[in-house]
Amino acid sequence: MSFEAFPERVYVQEVVTRDGLQIEPRFVPTADKIALIDALSETGVAKIEVTSFVSPKAVPNLADAAEVARAIKRRPGVTYVALVPNLHGAEAALEAGMDELNLVLSVSETHNLANMRMTPARSLEGFRAIASAARGTRATLNGSIATAFGCPFEGAQAPDKVLALAGAYLDAGLDSITLADTTGMANPRQVARLVAAFRARFGAVPLTLHFHNTRGMGLANVLAALGEGAERFDASLGGIGGCPFAPGATGNISTEDLVHMLDEMGVTTGVDLEKLVSLARGLPDLLGHDIPGQVAKAGRSADLHPAPAGLRAAS
Amino acid sequence: MSFEAFPERVYVQEVVTRDGLQIEPRFVPTADKIALIDALSETGVAKIEVTSFVSPKAVPNLADAAEVARAIKRRPGVTYVALVPNLHGAEAALEAGMDELNLVLSVSETHNLANMRMTPARSLEGFRAIASAARGTRATLNGSIATAFGCPFEGAQAPDKVLALAGAYLDAGLDSITLADTTGMANPRQVARLVAAFRARFGAVPLTLHFHNTRGMGLANVLAALGEGAERFDASLGGIGGCPFAPGATGNISTEDLVHMLDEMGVTTGVDLEKLVSLARGLPDLLGHDIPGQVAKAGRSADLHPAPAGLRAAS
Numbered sequence: 001m002s003f004e005a006f007p008e009r010v011y012v013q014e015v016v017t018r019d020g021l022q023i024e025p026r027f028v029p030t031a032d033k034i035a036l037i038d039a040l041s042e043t044g045v046a047k048i049e050v051t052s053f054v055s056p057k058a059v060p061n062l063a064d065a066a067e068v069a070r071a072i073k074r075r076p077g078v079t080y081v082a083l084v085p086n087l088h089g090a091e092a093a094l095e096a097g098m099d100e101l102n103l104v105l106s107v108s109e110t111h112n113l114a115n116m117r118m119t120p121a122r123s124l125e126g127f128r129a130i131a132s133a134a135r136g137t138r139a140t141l142n143g144s145i146a147t148a149f150g151c152p153f154e155g156a157q158a159p160d161k162v163l164a165l166a167g168a169y170l171d172a173g174l175d176s177i178t179l180a181d182t183t184g185m186a187n188p189r190q191v192a193r194l195v196a197a198f199r200a201r202f203g204a205v206p207l208t209l210h211f212h213n214t215r216g217m218g219l220a221n222v223l224a225a226l227g228e229g230a231e232r233f234d235a236s237l238g239g240i241g242g243c244p245f246a247p248g249a250t251g252n253i254s255t256e257d258l259v260h261m262l263d264e265m266g267v268t269t270g271v272d273l274e275k276l277v278s279l280a281r282g283l284p285d286l287l288g289h290d291i292p293g294q295v296a297k298a299g300r301s302a303d304l305h306p307a308p309a310g311l312r313a314a315s
Numbered sequence: 316m317s318f319e320a321f322p323e324r325v326y327v328q329e330v331v332t333r334d335g336l337q338i339e340p341r342f343v344p345t346a347d348k349i350a351l352i353d354a355l356s357e358t359g360v361a362k363i364e365v366t367s368f369v370s371p372k373a374v375p376n377l378a379d380a381a382e383v384a385r386a387i388k389r390r391p392g393v394t395y396v397a398l399v400p401n402l403h404g405a406e407a408a409l410e411a412g413m414d415e416l417n418l419v420l421s422v423s424e425t426h427n428l429a430n431m432r433m434t435p436a437r438s439l440e441g442f443r444a445i446a447s448a449a450r451g452t453r454a455t456l457n458g459s460i461a462t463a464f465g466c467p468f469e470g471a472q473a474p475d476k477v478l479a480l481a482g483a484y485l486d487a488g489l490d491s492i493t494l495a496d497t498t499g500m501a502n503p504r505q506v507a508r509l510v511a512a513f514r515a516r517f518g519a520v521p522l523t524l525h526f527h528n529t530r531g532m533g534l535a536n537v538l539a540a541l542g543e544g545a546e547r548f549d550a551s552l553g554g555i556g557g558c559p560f561a562p563g564a565t566g567n568i569s570t571e572d573l574v575h576m577l578d579e580m581g582v583t584t585g586v587d588l589e590k591l592v593s594l595a596r597g598l599p600d601l602l603g604h605d606i607p608g609q610v611a612k613a614g615r616s617a618d619l620h621p622a623p624a625g626l627r628a629a630s
Contacts, residue, residue, distance in 0.1 A: 002317055003504055113626045122628060153622040185616040187579035188538050189318055215616060216528075216554075216572035216609040217579075219535040223503050239531075245620050246613035248605075257531035264502035264532075290563075294531040298561035301500040301530060305560050307468040311428045313437060 007231035009268045012259060013047035013208060014040050016237040017068070018083055019252055022052065022059050023244065026288055030064040034071045036286075039279055040237070041075040044271040045255070049081045049102060049234070053089035069096035081142070085116065090130040094137055101134065103127050103174065104144040106182070107165050108151030115146070124168055131173030143169035144178040144210065148194070150185030152245045159194055163201055176206035178234065181221070183243045184214020184250075188224035195228040210234040211253045213292065214246050218253035219261055226267070233258060237276065238283040238291035254293030256280050264301055273300065322546035324583045327574060328362035328523060329355050331552040332383070333398055334567055337367065337374050338559065341603055345379040349386045351601075354594055355552070356390040359586040360570070364396045364417060364549070368404035384411035396457070400431065405445040409452055416449065418442050418489065419459040421497070422480050423466030430461070439483055446488030458484035459493040459525065464509070465500030467560045474509055478516055491521035493549065496536070498558045499529020503539035510543040525549040526568045528607065529561050533568035534576055541582070548573060552591065553598040553606035569608030571595050579616055588615065 017033050028036075033051075040048055050072060056063035065082065074080060081100040082093040093101050105123035106112040112120045127143065134141055147154075148162050166177050179194060191209070198207055209225045209232065211218045222233060239254030256276040262269050273295075280296040332348050343351075348366075355363055365387060371378035380397065389395060396415040397408040408416050420438035421427035427435045442458065449456055462469075463477050481492050494509060506524070513522055524540045524547070526533045537548060554569030571591040577584050588610075595611040 003507060110622045110626065113628060114623050117628060119628050150616055152620045155617065155619055184613065187576060187616070189580040192318060213531075214609060214613045215575060216534055216569060217576050219531055220538045220576065223535045223538055243613075249609050249613035254531065260530060261502060261532050261535065265504040294529060294564050298499065298529045298558075298564035301465060301502070302470065304470055305467045307425045308429050311425065313428060313432060313434050 002227055005229045006226050006267060007229055009231065009270070010226070010262055011046035011232045012255060012269050012271050013049065013232060013234045014045045014237060014255055015049040015234045015252060016040070016240065016255070018049040018052050018062070019234070020236040020238070020240040021061050023242065024061055024240070024287055027061055028286060030067055032286055033064070033068050036279065037068070037072045041073060041078050043275045043279070044269070045078065046270070047079040047081055047100070049083060050098070052083035052085070053092045054083070054085050066092060066096055069093070069098060084130065086126055087129045087133060090133055094134060094139055098139060100140045100142055101130065102142045102144055102178070103130060104146055106146040106151065107157050107162050108147040108154045110153040111147045111151045111182070114153070120165070124172060127169065127172045127174065140176070141174045142176045142178060142208070143174040144180050145169075146180045146182045148179040149181040149190060150183070152183045152185070159197055162194065163197060166198065166202065170202070170205065176208070177202070178208040178210050180210035181212055183245055184212035184218070186211060186221050187217060188220045191221045191224040192228050195225050195230050199228065206232065208232040208234055212241070212243060213239060213250040213253050214243055215249070219257065222253065222258060222261070238280045238296065239293040240283065240287065240291055250292035254280070254295070256295045257293050260295045260300055317542055320544045321541050321582060322544055324546065324585070325541070325577055326361035326547045327570060327584050327586050328364065328547060328549045329360045329552060329570055330364040330549045330567060331355070331555060331570070333364040333367050333377070334549070335551040335553070335555040336376050338557065339376055339555070339602055342376055343601060345382055347601055348379070348383050351594070352383070352387045356388060356393050358590045358594070359584070360393065361585070362394040362396055362415070364398060365413070367398035367400070368407045369398070369400050381407060381411055384408070384413060399445065401441055402444045402448060405448055409449060409454055413454060415455045415457055416445065417457045417459055417493070418445060419461055421461040421466065422472050422477050423462040423469045425468040426462045426466045426497070429468070435480070439487060442484065442487045442489065455491070456489045457491045457493060457523070458489040459495050461495045461497045463494040464496040464505060465498070467498045467500070474512055477509065478512060481513065481517065485517070485520065491523070492517070493523040493525050495525035496527055498560055499527035499533070499564070501526060501536050502532060503535045506536045506539040507543050510540050510545050514543065521547065523547040523549055527556070527558060528554060528565040528568050529558055530564070534572065537568065537573060537576070553595045553611065554608040555598065555602065555606055565607035569595070569610070571610045572608050575610045575615055
């Protein structure tokens with residue numbers, strides 16, 4: 001880990017309308033989702049994970065996936081992604097013209113069974129079927145490895161197992177990989193090691209880090225990953241996207257807090273922080289509750305305050 | 316910054332009853348403060364900043380400084396500190412038998428005038444008077460440089476100015492230095508640079524880093540400091556200790572979140588995290604509001620959950 005290894009530019013990938021909204025207690029109206037995505041398209045983020053083409057029974061909050069995907073304005077230069085749990089979802093996402101499909105399975109067998117009702121091996125078969133269906137389309141395929149830094153049921157996952165799964169993803173025809181800290185268990189030392197091992201094994205294969213701030217280490221994990229040259233990060237506006245195992249804890253790392261830290265360190269993101277903060281400040285009205293993101297409350301470090309009037313030494 | 320430069324052991328210094336409580340809306344009863352400090356003494360923290368011997372008009376929440384300092388149990392191996400704003404406070408702290416006095420001024424002239432109603436030069440004169448008064452006693456003197464990473468009125472402070480002030484502290488007879496990010500403006504790159512510059516100039520002079528999590532970067536700043544070999548950190552139980560310029564934002568870095576991150580990275584602290592978390596979970600009752608600390612809500616990364624019953628593949 002070293003500041004010298006930092007990338008010159010970081011790609012910020014917004015997941016608020018998918019990972020952020022999926023477990024919110026309140027359904028966010030379709031028109032509000034579309035307006036939020038269109039506004040995010042204007043902030044300079046590199047990717048937006050728009051929605052998930054999943055069973056409306058499993059995730060009622062995203063039952064409007066197809067409608068949202070159809071209605072958003074596609075800004076050139078932004079990659080619009082949908083999460084897909086299976087071939088059926090993939091076909092719907094391709095039909096909706098998504099730029100990228102995000103396929104996910106958990107390296108932890110217990111978590112994959114709980115989440116997907118499939119063994120990881122069976123999920124991988126599904127990936128191969130999706131890769132076939134996507135062949136000849138313009139869509140790229142990203143594979144997310146959930147619980148890559150730990151599973152709430154099984155605990156730590158062996159790095160070799162994670163890397164072997166990443167290799168299997170690439171063999172199945174996927175283009176890029178996300179290492180996801182699904183329930184916020186990663187620590188910075190572990191992150192640095194796994195990112196370095198990934199790079200050593202897979203060279204320039206595009207790698208995204210997906211962190212949650214469940215235990216307060218979200219931006220420390222980003223720092224550790226940057227120190228190994230990582231350049232793609234998922235984040236959620238306002239830091240929403242909590243985890244069912246940690247009631248009251250924070251969710252995904254906050255997009256505006258991430259961009260603020262990168263700005264302060266002189267790392268280019270191409271993102272307009274002011275626009276992001278303004279959108280984050282609108283979330284409490286949309287969701288009916290406060291948000292974990294800090295910069296929306298505190299302002300930027302560079303936002304100075306007027307000195308108290310009449311300042312002078314007492315004597 | 317590198318993991319190889321990490322210290323083998325980190326000293327965790329608890330400031331909840333001073334920095335944490337000083338701007339709380341509610342006065343915490345003296346007996347509760349004493350009980351909290353006595354319980355903290357049993358957790359393994361290296362230092363406890365017990366209180367501030369300051370004018371009760373300026374900080375009504377700490378009007379019971381002398382009573383608290385007299386009544387707490389002194390556990391051997393723990394250093395009991397009081398913040399002192401002036402010679403009068405220093406004399407009271409010495410009389411109360413504090414192990415260490417913490418003297419503070421802001422490197423930002425505007426902030427020092429606002430906070431202390433003195434120029435920094437005048438504050439330094441006060442330091443010399445306190446050093447004289449403490450000579451021959453067993454008390455050590457720590458000097459805190461407030462706004463070392465930025466002032467909410469003036470913005471960034473030149474590292475050379477900060478280091479020159481640290482030199483003046485040592486010349487005035489102080490034993491150790493704290494670089495304080497008073498309003499949570501520091502970023503990790505800046506932290507690494509300032510810690511490295513401090514080490515280059517002052518060698519083994521004991522250095523504490525005092526971070527606030529106002530903009531979500533608290534633990535990332537700790538990581539950057541560890542990467543330069545820093546081994547002493549202030550933190551506040553529950554992460555309380557907000558800043559008047561950032562309503563709703565988090566306060567000091569949370570002691571339990573700090574210890575949890577260090578534990579997870581294999582850095583020894585000598586602190587019993589379970590005891591800390593249990594104390595943090597008592598804070599909302601004491602304060603009448605929720606706390607920003609995350610680990611008290613989410614549990615440790617290592618706290619596993621039972622897998623859902625009857626898990627099996629769907630087909």
